[in-house]
Amino acid sequence: MKSGKYRLLIVALAIILAACSGKGKTSEGSESQGQSGVGQTSQASATTGISTNLAAGGIKDAKARGKLVQGASAGSMSDHVEDREVWKDFIEPKHEKAAKNPFNGVHVPRILLDSEDAQRANKQIEETINFLKETYNTVKNDLDPDYIMINSTFSVYEDDQILSIHLQYKDGGDGTGYTHKVFNFTLDDGKFIKDEDLLTYLGIDKEEAMNLMEESIAYDYQRRVDAMDYHTENYYYLGDVTHYEGMALQDLWEGKDLPERRFYLDPTGRPMFIFNAYYIWGVGLYLNTLELYSKKVNDRGYSPQFVKMARAMGLDPYDEKIKGLILYVGYANAEKELEDMLARLDPCQNIFNDFVDPRLLLATRENQNFENSELIGEDYYLVVPKWDKATVSLKEIKTEKDGSVKEVENNILDTIAQRSTTLICQRQEKGTTNIRITIRYRDEKIEMSPMINEKKEIINLPEGIIDAGKAADLDGLKKKGFYSIPLFQKILSVMGRG
Numbered sequence: 001m002k003s004g005k006y007r008l009l010i011v012a013l014a015i016i017l018a019a020c021s022g023k024g025k026t027s028e029g030s031e032s033q034g035q036s037g038v039g040q041t042s043q044a045s046a047t048t049g050i051s052t053n054l055a056a057g058g059i060k061d062a063k064a065r066g067k068l069v070q071g072a073s074a075g076s077m078s079d080h081v082e083d084r085e086v087w088k089d090f091i092e093p094k095h096e097k098a099a100k101n102p103f104n105g106v107h108v109p110r111i112l113l114d115s116e117d118a119q120r121a122n123k124q125i126e127e128t129i130n131f132l133k134e135t136y137n138t139v140k141n142d143l144d145p146d147y148i149m150i151n152s153t154f155s156v157y158e159d160d161q162i163l164s165i166h167l168q169y170k171d172g173g174d175g176t177g178y179t180h181k182v183f184n185f186t187l188d189d190g191k192f193i194k195d196e197d198l199l200t201y202l203g204i205d206k207e208e209a210m211n212l213m214e215e216s217i218a219y220d221y222q223r224r225v226d227a228m229d230y231h232t233e234n235y236y237y238l239g240d241v242t243h244y245e246g247m248a249l250q251d252l253w254e255g256k257d258l259p260e261r262r263f264y265l266d267p268t269g270r271p272m273f274i275f276n277a278y279y280i281w282g283v284g285l286y287l288n289t290l291e292l293y294s295k296k297v298n299d300r301g302y303s304p305q306f307v308k309m310a311r312a313m314g315l316d317p318y319d320e321k322i323k324g325l326i327l328y329v330g331y332a333n334a335e336k337e338l339e340d341m342l343a344r345l346d347p348c349q350n351i352f353n354d355f356v357d358p359r360l361l362l363a364t365r366e367n368q369n370f371e372n373s374e375l376i377g378e379d380y381y382l383v384v385p386k387w388d389k390a391t392v393s394l395k396e397i398k399t400e401k402d403g404s405v406k407e408v409e410n411n412i413l414d415t416i417a418q419r420s421t422t423l424i425c426q427r428q429e430k431g432t433t434n435i436r437i438t439i440r441y442r443d444e445k446i447e448m449s450p451m452i453n454e455k456k457e458i459i460n461l462p463e464g465i466i467d468a469g470k471a472a473d474l475d476g477l478k479k480k481g482f483y484s485i486p487l488f489q490k491i492l493s494v495m496g497r498g
Contacts, residue, residue: 062159065077071107072154072155084110086106105151115189136148162184162193166181180259180287182274183261216291248275252275267308268308275287301387305384329381333495348472361424363394391439394426424437432451
């Protein structure tokens with residue numbers, strides 16, 4: 001949890017579990033955990049035919065389609081799925097706003113395909129709703145209006161051949177983690193797709209899939225080790241995350257307590273898989289999800305955050321004319337203003353970037369003593385390039401009296417360039433700005449010096465860069481005290497307290 005109210009949580013635990021949104025400890029007493037943790041597909045497979053009408057590597061020629069699914073994870077599109085809006089069924093009016101929250105509310109899919117397998121899937125989803133309802137009814141009178149305890153989210157991917165749905169839910173009060181259910185269908189007959197057939201559709205054979213899963217798990221553990229080593233000096237032998245990586249790999253090879261149906265496509269078309277993760281000594285395994293990265297599938301190089309935000313605005317993310325998005329986050333020149341600005345950024349990253357912070361690039365210069373940097377910007381923007389490997393850099397500029405713009409030598413900014421989505425700041429005075437932003441990807445180069453008008457609209461944008469202010473209601477979703485502590489501390493280290 002990223003909140004100023006929880007700064008005293010154990011640092012090691014927070015680091016290890018960071019970016020594990022939607023993942024948690026399994027429990028023998030929880031529904032559909034372990035071997036039956038993904039929709040009890042063994043039973044479904046035994047009672048229905050399995051579609052095998054998918055061509056090898058067919059996703060290459062497939063086209064994503066459908067309308068935006070309201071209530072689903074950002075970027076989800078389909079003509080065959082809708083949110084059940086369970087708050088109309090069993091949620092008290094005082095908790096309705098919390099239940100509708102896009103990233104920690106209660107959202108459950110209804111599958112609209114007309115097939116026996118779709119009926120079976122909807123029956124399993126009804127069981128999920130009953131579980132959530134029973135849990136909620138036992139505690140609803142003791143809950144604050146902004147806390148509902150139960151949580152359920154789902155994502156949808158649809159192209160002209162398949163439909164892929166991932167549902168995760170949990171009871172936030174029992175200490176267990178998320179239960180995952182996956183439903184993959186072919187659209188021509190509405191039948192379930194087995195994992196091996198989905199992989200064939202992606203152009204990935206069984207051996208390659210195992211190699212890719214091993215690589216994904218190894219990368220996941222290494223980044224956690226790196227984060228732990230970077231952020232803490234309080235080393236604890238049994239807290240070494242590497243002790244448990246072998247457990248995850250052994251479970252992968254043996255298929256131990258793993259669901260039968262565990263591959264799905266996220267809203268942007270990225271293959272994902274469910275695996276057993278062990279992160280903390282004495283806690284046991286968690287069901288986690290990771291990307292199954294394959295160049296055969298992920299060849300466009302577009303940023304998932306860009307795709308999701310563009311779809312939320314009703315834009316076609318694959319439109320060649322669109323090069324990126326930019327969002328005005330707010331003004332901050334003091335500690336309290338900084339907290340408010342980051343609290344406004346927080347829901348944006350939760351919704352569109354799986355709770356992960358953006359990169360940070362501050363308008364700074366060396367002070368007169370050449371000892372420390374000083375901040376020369378107070379207006380904060382989120383720059384979201386179309387390409388995941390695009391770079392973002394800042395150049396200090398000065399507007400002369402005759403209106404001409406002159407570049408200013410800056411030993412800090414001239415030697416820094418970030419990658420992908422980046423939070424930047426600049427200074428706006430008397431209709432001018434002191435920074436030029438450059439997005440670059442291979443031969444593409446876009447320069448801009450945006451400014452804010454009285455309506456908080458971004459002006460002075462070049463062709464291909466779009467104001468993303470309507471992507472989400474950040475003011476309505478932000479919560480006081482909930483923001484990224486790492487971003488806060490980094491910015492404060494340059495800004496100073498005041």
